[in-house]
Structure formats: structure tokens, C-alpha cells
Amino acid sequence: xxRLRLVIIAAVFLLLDAAxxxxxxxxxxxxxxxxxxxxxxxxxxxxLAVPEAGVVSQDKYDNAYFGLSYAFGPDWTQRYEGPPxxxxxxxxxAQLEPQDAALHSRLGHFLIAAQDLFFTTTSAxxxxxxxxxxxxxxxxxxxxxRATSKLRxxxxxxxxxxxxxxxxxxxxxxxxxxxxxxxxxxxxxxSDARSLDRLVTSLGTMIQQSASxxxxxxxxxxxxxxxxxxxxxxxxxxxxxxxARIIIDQEGRVKHIHFLSAFPEQARVxxxxxxxxxxxxxxxxxxxxxxxxxxxxxxxxxxxxxxQP
Amino acid sequence: xKTLLAPAFVMLFPIxxxxxxxxxxxxxxGVRPGPVNGQSGATQGNPLxxxxxxxxxxxxxxxxxxxxxxxxxxxxxxxxxxxxxLGPRFNTNSCSSCHAQPAIGGSSPANNPEFQTIAQGIASGxxxxxxPFVTPHGPTLEVRxxxxxxxxxxxxxxxPNGGVEDLFTVSGRPDAGTCNIQQxxxxxxxxxxxxxxxxxxxxxGAGLIENIDDATLMANQEAQAGNNFGIAGAFxxxxxxxxxxxxxxxxxxxxxxxxxxxxxxxEMGITNEVFAQERPLPQExxxxxxxxxxxxxxxxxxxxDATNFNVPxxxxxxxxxxxxxxxxxxxxxxxRLLAPPVPSQSSPGGAPSINAGxxxxxxxxCAVCHTPAIRATQPSNVTASLGNATVKAFSDFxxxxxxxxxxxxxxxxxxxxxxxRTAPLWGLGQRIxxxxxxxxxxxxxxxxxxxSSGSEATQVTENFAALSNGQQQEVLNFLRSL
Numbered sequence: 001x002x003r004l005r006l007v008i009i010a011a012v013f014l015l016l017d018a019a020x021x022x023x024x025x026x027x028x029x030x031x032x033x034x035x036x037x038x039x040x041x042x043x044x045x046x047x048l049a050v051p052e053a054g055v056v057s058q059d060k061y062d063n064a065y066f067g068l069s070y071a072f073g074p075d076w077t078q079r080y081e082g083p084p085x086x087x088x089x090x091x092x093x094a095q096l097e098p099q100d101a102a103l104h105s106r107l108g109h110f111l112i113a114a115q116d117l118f119f120t121t122t123s124a125x126x127x128x129x130x131x132x133x134x135x136x137x138x139x140x141x142x143x144x145x146r147a148t149s150k151l152r153x154x155x156x157x158x159x160x161x162x163x164x165x166x167x168x169x170x171x172x173x174x175x176x177x178x179x180x181x182x183x184x185x186x187x188x189x190x191s192d193a194r195s196l197d198r199l200v201t202s203l204g205t206m207i208q209q210s211a212s213x214x215x216x217x218x219x220x221x222x223x224x225x226x227x228x229x230x231x232x233x234x235x236x237x238x239x240x241x242x243x244a245r246i247i248i249d250q251e252g253r254v255k256h257i258h259f260l261s262a263f264p265e266q267a268r269v270x271x272x273x274x275x276x277x278x279x280x281x282x283x284x285x286x287x288x289x290x291x292x293x294x295x296x297x298x299x300x301x302x303x304x305x306x307x308q309p
Numbered sequence: 310x311k312t313l314l315a316p317a318f319v320m321l322f323p324i325x326x327x328x329x330x331x332x333x334x335x336x337x338x339g340v341r342p343g344p345v346n347g348q349s350g351a352t353q354g355n356p357l358x359x360x361x362x363x364x365x366x367x368x369x370x371x372x373x374x375x376x377x378x379x380x381x382x383x384x385x386x387x388x389x390x391x392x393x394x395l396g397p398r399f400n401t402n403s404c405s406s407c408h409a410q411p412a413i414g415g416s417s418p419a420n421n422p423e424f425q426t427i428a429q430g431i432a433s434g435x436x437x438x439x440x441p442f443v444t445p446h447g448p449t450l451e452v453r454x455x456x457x458x459x460x461x462x463x464x465x466x467x468x469p470n471g472g473v474e475d476l477f478t479v480s481g482r483p484d485a486g487t488c489n490i491q492q493x494x495x496x497x498x499x500x501x502x503x504x505x506x507x508x509x510x511x512x513x514g515a516g517l518i519e520n521i522d523d524a525t526l527m528a529n530q531e532a533q534a535g536n537n538f539g540i541a542g543a544f545x546x547x548x549x550x551x552x553x554x555x556x557x558x559x560x561x562x563x564x565x566x567x568x569x570x571x572x573x574x575x576e577m578g579i580t581n582e583v584f585a586q587e588r589p590l591p592q593e594x595x596x597x598x599x600x601x602x603x604x605x606x607x608x609x610x611x612x613x614d615a616t617n618f619n620v621p622x623x624x625x626x627x628x629x630x631x632x633x634x635x636x637x638x639x640x641x642x643x644x645r646l647l648a649p650p651v652p653s654q655s656s657p658g659g660a661p662s663i664n665a666g667x668x669x670x671x672x673x674x675c676a677v678c679h680t681p682a683i684r685a686t687q688p689s690n691v692t693a694s695l696g697n698a699t700v701k702a703f704s705d706f707x708x709x710x711x712x713x714x715x716x717x718x719x720x721x722x723x724x725x726x727x728x729x730r731t732a733p734l735w736g737l738g739q740r741i742x743x744x745x746x747x748x749x750x751x752x753x754x755x756x757x758x759x760x761s762s763g764s765e766a767t768q769v770t771e772n773f774a775a776l777s778n779g780q781q782q783e784v785l786n787f788l789r790s791l
Contacts, residue, residue, distance in 0.1 A: 038725025
């Protein structure tokens with residue numbers, strides 16, 4: 001009897017597998033699904049969090065990578081998720097708009113974004129420099145309402161920039177902070193400045209507390225910190241930039257690889273190579289610690305980019 | 310038919326959802342009346358060349374433009390006659406039949422020439438049937454199947470296709486011999502949703518686009534870095550040398566010559582010096598290719614379009630010179646020398662509304678991708694108007710993720726299934742159909758389609774939604790002034 005049950009269970013699983021295979025390979029193409037992807041983000045096989053994997057739930061946004069939990073309240077919803085990360089390290093993490101679409105013009109909407117400072121095409125090294133870069137490239141159609149300034153809110157250090165557009169009557173409040181060598185940005189937009197002030201105040205509910213993130217160091221994979229290095233052989237000339245964030249464990253081995261933008265075959269080949277790299281352990285107070293850094297494969301970034309317009 | 314109609318409902322419904330109160334208040338002014346391309350003297354059949362070309366500088370160039378315009382309108386046959394080589398598979402028999410609105414060189418016209426293909430005997434009704442998505446009032450369509458099919462006809466998602474599936478065959482035509490091939494199985498593709506559409510891209514001002522240096526485009530991209538609109542595009546780089554490709558819906562083509570050569574081969578089935586082999590359907594190519602009795606139907610060997618080495622002596626040297634190049638070279642020259650559209654300063658809605666609309670367009674972030682002007686083109690060795698010019702195309706020529714709502718699951722070069730080149734907006738005011746598949750004739754629907762999950766344009770569309778009804782109308786007026 002037990003054997004019969006096992007056979008039945010196995011048969012059911014086989015049927016389910018066959019059905020799943022039929023759906024995945026042979027059924028009609030579903031509408032509104034991106035099946036054929038170009039360059040995309042991936043972190044195959046790693047259990048660690050990645051920046052783009054934040055979650056918008058009923059009234060808050062949680063992001064395990066950034067150790068972020070932001071309760072924005074029940075009036076907001078995300079109808080449309082953002083695009084994948086760019087090859088310049090830019091993330092659209094969440095896009096919130098009012099639950100009640102009729103309130104859109106009054107309440108506005110907001111964006112949670114991040115810029116990886118390892119891969120930015122600007123020369124910004126900090127939240128302040130990044131916000132200033134944006135400020136300096138604002139066109140003549142905008143007016144600065146509040147100069148770039150530092151702001152401490154609920155125990156967190158932000159850089160704040162307020163500006164508006166006389167043409168549209170829209171106001172923007174940008175609050176930026178640094179987390180794990182990223183600029184984490186909250187961009188609030190509305191025609192009603194008071195609504196924006198309430199949203200800025202709501203950031204006071206935000207909790208940003210990573211348990212014990214790795215030390216992030218730019219260019220750690222350059223120079224003599226790399227003891228063993230196996231170069232990936234990319235066989236197809238794609239001419240794209242392949243940025244990868246890696247985490248190196250205390251023994252100097254690569255324990256996590258996150259491709260922000262890569263073709264699948266590029267990710268596969270580079271992963272095989274990176275798994276063979278060995279680094280000098282990085283010491284803090286004489287103890288080896290985990291390090292997070294960035295490596296760029298493929299097309300090199302342009303040189304000589306200035307933060308000034 | 311069912312599949313084609315579905316996107317229209319999908320698109321129109323969100324208008325009411327996305328822009329509450331807007332659907333009744335803002336109106337797309339529609340195709341702008343008045344001078345064709347905003348140019349005094351232009352007509353549907355006679356688009357204007359660049360100013361220096363019109364001045365015949367350098368001497369003889371105007372003859373090349375005129376000759377190219379003439380060849381662009383030639384109607385091709387399979388064999389016999391002067392203009393032959395059509396097929397064995399094709400979408401149309403003339404470039405200008407699809408590139409027609411508002412003038413030759415434009416996009417899809419209101420009356421779909423594809424729908425007349427059988428009635429006019431261009432394709433035989435005994436061997437061809439009109440695909441259900443080809444309708445009398447357009448848009449003119451190019452069809453692709455995103456995936457190859459399994460033996461039972463279902464799409465195989467592990468086998469991306471994306472090549473063009475020509476609408477018609479020459480089989481049954483009196484000038485096509487014994488060639489006997491079938492149309493693609495469009496009904497099956499519709500049933501399995503394994504089908505996408507493209508409409509013709511307008512080519513006015515294409516020479517200016519071709520003559521922008523890569524460094525200029527990259528500098529424009531860097532200037533937009535750190536924008537607060539959620540936008541971060543990339544370039545579709547040519548797989549041969551890594552330089553920036555810029556023509557086609559996904560910026561998949563590097564140059565106008567490649568663009569012309571591919572189109573002549575793919576859309577009309579005419580082999581040429583750029584694409585020298587007859588083109589089977591993608592699935593056909595994986596099997597045995599085209600049957601032998603469908604090859605060399607013109608009887609002249611390949612390529613069917615070639616340089617004319619033996620042009621008779623002519624007392625008009627310029628006219629003689631212009632007869633020498635092959636069709637694709639003259640097509641490319643014609644596109645290169647076409648003047649860009651001229652925006653209206655007052656229509657629709659008056660100058661104050663248009664100016665306000667332009668300011669709003671920039672304010673809400675449209676201009677991050679739809680860059681109003683790129684300065685400046687390289688010095689030109691062709692004609693003065695192409696050199697050191699400002700390109701007011703309203704495009705950054707980058708490819709951007711446009712989300713699940715617009716994705717067509719066709720990869721071209723470095724562009725994935727959801728990435729599209731920022732469509733140049735110059736000439737928008739006199740276009741009828743919008744977006745890559747021509748799914749709408751309504752600008753409000755086109756704007757609404759910019760937001761969906763995975764799109765870089767969602768924040769900008771949110772900004773548009775935050776505008777008052779009057780402001781939205783000004784944006785529409787501005788767009789229709791282009």
C-alpha cells in the first residue's frame with residue numbers, strides 16, 4: 001500500500017512537471033510579460049539580499065540589502081515596478097502613488113532610488129556630491145527652493161535639496177543618504193508643497209539599520225589586494241559594460257556576486273572566473289572582515305567625467 | 310483581428326484610470342493641418358531636401374536626391390520590366406507605399422496599401438489570403454514572431470526568433486514562374502499570441518541623425534545622469550565595432566545604407582549589395598531554405614539590385630552620375646538628404662499654448678529621453694546642411710526599458726525585448742499612428758502606454774498625470790506642433 005501511494009505521488013509529480021513544462025515551453029505567450037531580456041541583473045545561487053529586491057507591502061517599503069524599513073502609510077501604493085538596474089549602477093527601488101488616483105494631483109507621488117557609487121558615471125563620491133551633481137545639471141526650467149543642506153532626521157543623516165518648476169507648478173524634495181557605498185534617494189513630487197512637507201516628515205518613521213554589512217571599499221579589486229586572478233574570457237563582442245558587486249569573505253574568497261547588468265552568458269563566464277579569485281583578507285582592528293566592492297568587466301567607463309557641468 | 314484589437318482596449322482603458330478627469334477634458338488635436346512637414350512648398354509626393362541640397366551644393370547633389378526620390382517610389386515586379394526582383398516573399402512592392410505620411414519618407418498612411426495588395430494583383434488571391442490584422446485604415450504593419458514554434462505549432466520559449474514574417478508571397482503571379490510557397494501561419498501565431506507588429510519609422514532628417522558623433526551622444530547621456538525621474542538608458546552598440554547604432558525602433562541599425570539594404574531585402578524581397586541573398590522566413594531558413602524554383606526569379610542572378618556599370622552617355626552629366634549607384638545607395642542618399650520637419654509656431658492652440666507646452670514637456674522630465682536638441686553634428690563631406698548642425702529630433706538615441714506594457718519580446722543587437730530607442734518626435738504633429746506597433750492614434754493613449762511595470766518612463770508619466778487638465782492640453786498642443 002505504501003509503495004502504491006509512493007507510485008501515485010510520483011505520478012502526480014510527473015504530471016505536474018509535464019504540465020509545468022508545457023506551460024513554460026509550449027503554451028500561448030502571456031501578454032504583458034518580458035520574456036526576452038537583454039542585459040539584466042542577477043545573483044545566481046546567492047542567498048544574500050540584493051538592492052533591487054525590496055518589497056512594497058501594504059503600507060511600507062522594506063529592503064533587506066539596505067536594512068531599510070520605511071512606513072509611508074496606507075494612502076500609497078505601487079502600481080508599477082521599476083526597471084532593472086542600469087549599467088551605471090542606478091536603481092529604481094520603488095514608485096509610490098496615491099491609492100486614490102483622484103488625489104494624485106494633490107498628494108503627488110514619490111520615488112525611492114539608489115545610485116551605486118562604485119559604478120556611477122558621475123564623479124560623485126558621496127550623497128552630497130551626487131545631489132550637487134544633479135543640482136548643477138538642473139536646467140533653466142527649475143528653481144532652487146532650498147539649497148543643498150544636511151539634515152538629521154530620526155537619527156539618520158540626509159542631504160536635502162528642494163526645487164520646483166514654475167512652468168508646471170511641481171515641487172520636488174530630494175533626500176539622500178549613504179548606505180553601503182550607495183546614495184539612497186527619496187524623491188517626493190507634488191504640486192502641493194504642504195503634502196511634500198508631510199512626506200518629508202514621514203521619513204522620520206524610517207528605520208535604516210543593517211545588521212552587520214560588509215565594509216564597502218571602492219577599487220578593492222584593483223592592485224595587489226588580489227592574490228589570484230582568473231580573467232573571464234568573454235567570447236562574444238557585446239561592447240556593453242558589466243558591473244558586478246562582489247562580497248569577499250574573511251578568508252579572501254568571493255562569496256557573493258551580483259551583476260547589475262549583464263547578458264546571461266556574460267554572467268556565467270564571469271562568475272566562473274570570479275569564483276577563482278583570492279584576495280588578501282581585509283583587517284579591521286587586526287581581525288579579517290568581509291569586504292564589498294565593485295568590479296567592471298566589458299566596456300570601460302569613459303574617463304574625465306567631471307561633477308561640474 | 311482579435312489580437313490587434315485587444316491592445317487598443319488595454320490602452321484606452323488605462324487613460325481613464327491614469328488621468329482621472331482627463332479623458333473628457335484633454336483632446337489630442339489630431340494630425341496638424343497645413344503645410345506638409347511644416348515646410349512651405351512640400352507636398353505629399355515631393356518632400357523637401359535639406360537647404361544646401363536644394364541649392365544643389367555641391368553641384369549635382371540635387372540630381373541624386375531627385376533620383377533617389379524616384380527610385381523610392383518605383384513599383385517592383387518579380388521578373389520582366391525595368392524594376393524587378395520582388396519576392397519571393399514581401400510586404401509591399403514600393404518603399405513609398407508605407408513611408409507615406411505626411412509625405413514620401415514618412416510613416417504609415419491612413420489608407421493601408423497592404424490591404425490593397427491582393428485586390429491590385431500585387432499578390433495573387435489564389436495563393437494568398439489577407440491576414441486578419443491587415444485592415445483598410447492601417448496602420449501598415451511589419452510582422453514578427455517572437456519565438457520559433459514546436460512541432461505542434463506552439464511557441465518554444467527557449468528558441469527566440471524575432472525575424473520578420475513577410476505578409477505575402479509571389480506565388481501565383483504570372484511573372485513568378487512555378488514558385489509555390491505558403492504565407493506564414495498567422496492564424497496560429499495569433500492564437501498563441503506569438504506575434505508582434507512594427508510600423509514604418511519616418512526618415513525625415515535621417516542624415517542629421519547619422520552624422521552625430523558618438524561622443525556627442527555619450528556626453529548627452531552623462532549630462533542626464535543622476536536625474537530624478539528614474540531614467541537610465543543605454544546605447545545599442547553595433548556588434549562589429551562597438552559604435553552606437555541609431556536607426557530602427559530598437560536602434561539596431563548603424564547606418565542608413567544598412568537600413569536601406571535590410572529593408573529592401575526584408576520588406577520587398579530584393580537582394581542588393583548590402584543583403585545579397587534571398588531571404589527565407591526564419592523557420593524556413595532553419596529547414597531547407599527557399600525552394601529552388603523560387604530563386605533567381607528575375608533571371609539576372611544576384612544581387613538583383615546592383616551598381617549600374619553601363620549607364621549610357623548623357624549630355625547631362627549629373628543625371629548620368631545619379632543613375633550609376635544601385636537602388637539601396639540612392640535610397641540611403643535620399644534619406645540622408647531629406648530635410649527634417651519644421652515645427653509650427655502657432656498650430657495647434659496658438660503660440661502661447663505651444664510654448665507653455667514645451668516648458669511643461671521639459672519640466673516633467675520628457676526631455677530627459679526626448680532630448681530637444683543635440684549639438685552638433687560632425688563636419689559633413691556630403692553637403693553643408695549636414696555639418697555642424699543642431700539636431701532637433703527630440704531623442705537621445707538611447708534604448709530604454711519601456712516595461713511589460715510595451716515589450717514585444719524581440720531582441721535586436723543589444724536591445725532586449727522591452728527596450729526601445731527613444732522615438733524621435735520631430736514630425737509627430739502630422740503622424741497618424743503612434744508607438745512601435747501603431748497601436749493608437751491618440752497621443753493621450755501613447756503617453757499612458759509609457760508607464761507599466763519595468764518602464765523607465767513611469768515617473769515622467771506620473772508627473773504628466775499630476776498636471777492640470779489645461780496643462781496637459783498644452784503638452785498635447787506642443788507635441789502636435791512638432
